[in-house]
Amino acid sequence: DIEVAIKVVIVGNGAVGKSSMIQRYCKGIFTKDYKKTIGVDFLERQIEFNDEDVRLMLWDTAGQEEFDAITKSYYRGAQAGVLVFSTVDRDSFEAIDKWRVKVEDEVGNIPLVLVQNKIDLVEQAVLEPEEAEALAKRMKLRFYRTSVKENLNVEDVFRYLTERYIER
Ligand code: GDP
Ligand code: MG
Secondary structure, three states, X not given: OEEEEEEEEEEOOOOOOHHHHHHHHHHOOOOOOOOOOOOOOEEXXXXXXXXXXXXXXXXXXXXHHHHOOOOHHHHOOOOEEEEEEEOOOHHHHHOHHXXXXXXXXXXXXXXXXXXXXOHXXXXXXXXXXXXXXXXXXXXXXXXXXXXXXXXXXXXXXXXXXXXXXXXX
């Protein structure tokens, strides 16, 4: 029996890898030219945590982030959130504060985590590792570096949020 279901919102600028992360985590696949929308509001995955069955519902923005049109219904009832930026997109890094404000304006204080995706492209990084660490420290957020492409650390992100949610 499912005891806990958690709505997780994944936010960040366009092209940082949000849809890919959801696909990777819920379907176990990565595609290079993954479509903008997944056609549904969310994908889900069931995991075990402390002998409980937990259902994670990962909500995708379907590209609306690009014209600032994310609707209230996207955020409504969110119980955890992932703030994502890309190793190769400086703007996405600088937009993280704004994304946190948006989430918290809609749903208040929920467990959040900071993610630097596309770490496989570290050779082309547009920020220093210390900058990302300083951001996480200032925002008081747990920080993960992921590669959705190489399937690096993706599971850890959602396990951490699950733990934070359950032990809240
Ligand atoms: P979204 O707009 O945030 O949903 O980003 P997408 O999931 O659509 O990804 C944008 C592009 O980045 C796509 O071409 C993905 O294949 C690519 N991408 C996503 N994650 C990674 C990653 O970890 N490494 C690399 N190299 N490319 C990635
Ligand atoms: Mg997307």
